[in-house]
Amino acid sequence: MELGVGGSNPPCCTKTMVKEKKLKPELASGFTDRKGNELILKDRLIEIIKRNFQLYGFEPLETPGFEISENIGKFLPDEDRPMSGVFGFKDDKNWMSLRYDLTAPLARYFAANENLISKPFKRYQVGTVWRNEKPGPGRFREFIQLDADIVGTKNVSADAEMCVLLADTLNKCGLDKSEYVIKVSNRKLIQGVLEDCKITNESKKITVIRAADKLYRLGIEGVKELLGKGRKDKSGDFTKGAGLTDNQIMGIINFLKIDEISKPVNVAEELVSIIEALSPSLTYKEGMNELSQVFELTKLSKFSDQIIFSPSVVRGIEYYTGTIFEANLLFKVRNKKGEQVEFGSVGGGGRYDDLVSRFTKSTYPATGVSIGLDRLLYAISQKKDKKIKENNPVVICVFDKKKMPEYNKLLSLLRSSNINSEIYCGDGNLKAQMKYADKRNAPAVILYGDNEIKAGVVTIKNLKIGKKVSTEVKTREDWTSSSTTQATVEVKDLVNEIKKII
């Protein structure tokens, strides 16, 4: 067992240390805080996506953050990278790891409940995953995935359903059909090309696939380097290449390049010419045949134009065996420097027929989709039409603590009408209370002083149109004289007046 604090090895915050010096409130490297409207939008996206997964007949599952290490194995795309990997602990009995995706735990769950659950098993899961990778700008070691999978069938209609589900989900999240495509291919295509190129070593095959997966980010030249001797990145880190011959490299590159000449190809018949042109391999032909069946089905959906063939999609994860796909945004987004950049994938998935049989005697072919929530959230939050409902509270000012019963009456009126609201709970005077309301972007503040209480009225200050004024206020008199954004109404009209403002 390892103890981060409280054990004997690591540094620990003791009373003495606190007295000596203050702690620095830093984040651990590769992690971030999130707040405010971003989280409100995030919750809404999760709700939309979950609802759509249910609509498609998936049931919820939740597996724990930790799994026994050998059970989830390691099929990450980036294990060639320095510092890559998972977070692991030695327990009394086993090595445990924080999950790096939701698919490997699903295989474990399915196997453990093999005889109890309906097959095909359709489940969705929303969960945090962790990767112990080298952190970088925008590259976090903790993120949320939303997955839907079907385990226990090799039926191609399950693959087609995944592509349609992904297209429909993005649409329901607020993306217009013109703003994204689902690029579909089949792992057997590149496997066939590997056969053609006489690349037979399993580990070399994976190196090639991972290199090809980086086409979008590194371009043709970068992939060529990774297929050959290797590549040095901007930071100076060197990634060893697959060591292919020039002819082998050309074979792979020619395959990846079809994308440029064949787009858009989303009608099954058009695939035939490409099949014949490119590879004599049986594996390749099998892949093209499956693809053709997938497109027969996806063209029946509302998203026939969004779901397109793209051979350059190879997916870096090792366990895929058939249909593979990725969702790509067609609009550019701004990065932190304000530059317009291509965004890349917000989700993807594919068929993995051998993952469950690591545990079971029977084989359980499976297929699934995973949506990267943080990336999707970032892209969608850049769209101007995504307005978030005002969530900040109306603030009732405190003139006199003895009048708390009166303030509470107003509070009850507001809250029972489902209006976010609070009595100021700090220790400041009226000026401080105004500043507080302003800083919180409160839609309104409520003044209920002695005069108002006697007269049965309440004064409402609309901060939405009076933001500037409120910060200059020092006294009650200042406030009433300086503003045209106030209204004094009868207590019984309070709720309606506030509703007009928010």
Add this chain to the structure above:
Amino acid sequence: MELGVGGSNPPCCTKTMVKEKKLKPELASGFTDRKGNELILKDRLIEIIKRNFQLYGFEPLETPGFEISENIGKFLPDEDRPMSGVFGFKDDKNWMSLRYDLTAPLARYFAANENLISKPFKRYQVGTVWRNEKPGPGRFREFIQLDADIVGTKNVSADAEMCVLLADTLNKCGLDKSEYVIKVSNRKLIQGVLEDCKITNESKKITVIRAADKLYRLGIEGVKELLGKGRKDKSGDFTKGAGLTDNQIMGIINFLKIDEISKPVNVAEELVSIIEALSPSLTYKEGMNELSQVFELTKLSKFSDQIIFSPSVVRGIEYYTGTIFEANLLFKVRNKKGEQVEFGSVGGGGRYDDLVSRFTKSTYPATGVSIGLDRLLYAISQKKDKKIKENNPVVICVFDKKKMPEYNKLLSLLRSSNINSEIYCGDGNLKAQMKYADKRNAPAVILYGDNEIKAGVVTIKNLKIGKKVSTEVKTREDWTSSSTTQATVEVKDLVNEIKKII
């Protein structure tokens, strides 16, 4: 850096191992899977609680699972227990820990953003926390907390607001006012009693407070042992006691016992007699004075009868400094053996005035509440009136793959009417499809064979009232002859007919 798998030390799943023997699909010790309706209810509770936190003027915050170890310190109630602690990793730069609560990370966040955020700062957070404790039945090492906190004020109205918020939240989650109480006390009471008993050593004080916190679980005799030499539990584990004298023990026990004689005391005036009777300590008097102010305010709310005084509430967490409170259920729940048992606390919190100043020059008094979601979920799911909306999909059977376009038309009708539905995506015949629909508790299956397609009708089998029949079906003929739960309707009436069933 530690690598669970993929590094050099830990055992790792390699291709060779997979071929040699199958993996056992076990869970890591202290962790669990959750599924189905339990998760639907859980999502609903989270939504209700978040919404109520917003209603009370709290804004959302999300901090990461990992924090730099010394930043979150360790204030757990159980550090005297063997195996207790947090999950920690050594990174390149720092020891990092998985958070054990949401309060310590809030202190770090507040300090890091000290000059940017509005004060008092009101935030809520929903998040998983981890404790590296000895697992036991129903005792997990990963669970979800829902917290609301106010940082930056010593105003007692903030404490009162927390108690009201907790009471209101439980009510909105579906608990009747008669089913729970919020027991309130003040840490200064037991601190005063400790002064009276001449217990001055800080670490001994904490041992006493932790012992007193176990009153509910261990009873008076168990606490006496922990205050004295120590206690051996059922498993044989021995917990060393505080080593108090008999007189000191009596002093503490007499204080904890007031609960039995003073209930219900929720009216401020009645507290006076108790104040005078029990302790001459100034600290104690200060605590009683604060308590009296809290009750002045809570009695203005709708939950004046639920929020009551209970001196036996001491809270085991070290950092509390003032008001403390706990939500206790008044109904018994069934444990896994089916026995009726007391349930204990589903949430609680209190004032912690010194936690943020571990980072900052200024002091920021704070108060907060934490709800234990899994415990609340368990309790609420035992209430009979908590019906969950049917979420399982309507299943469209596949007679002939060539008819997929026809099946897809029905699917579009259903899904566009927001009805959970799917075309069967496995490889089985009609019997297998029926079994599948049955096992998934599908509300209905849809048969759309050649005859139906020609006639423009669709046959619906109601599985809700025909469950038994469906499992005996072998062929289409069996099915139509054996059941009285079927209806054949025009395609245009499909959606309405299905809506009648679900």
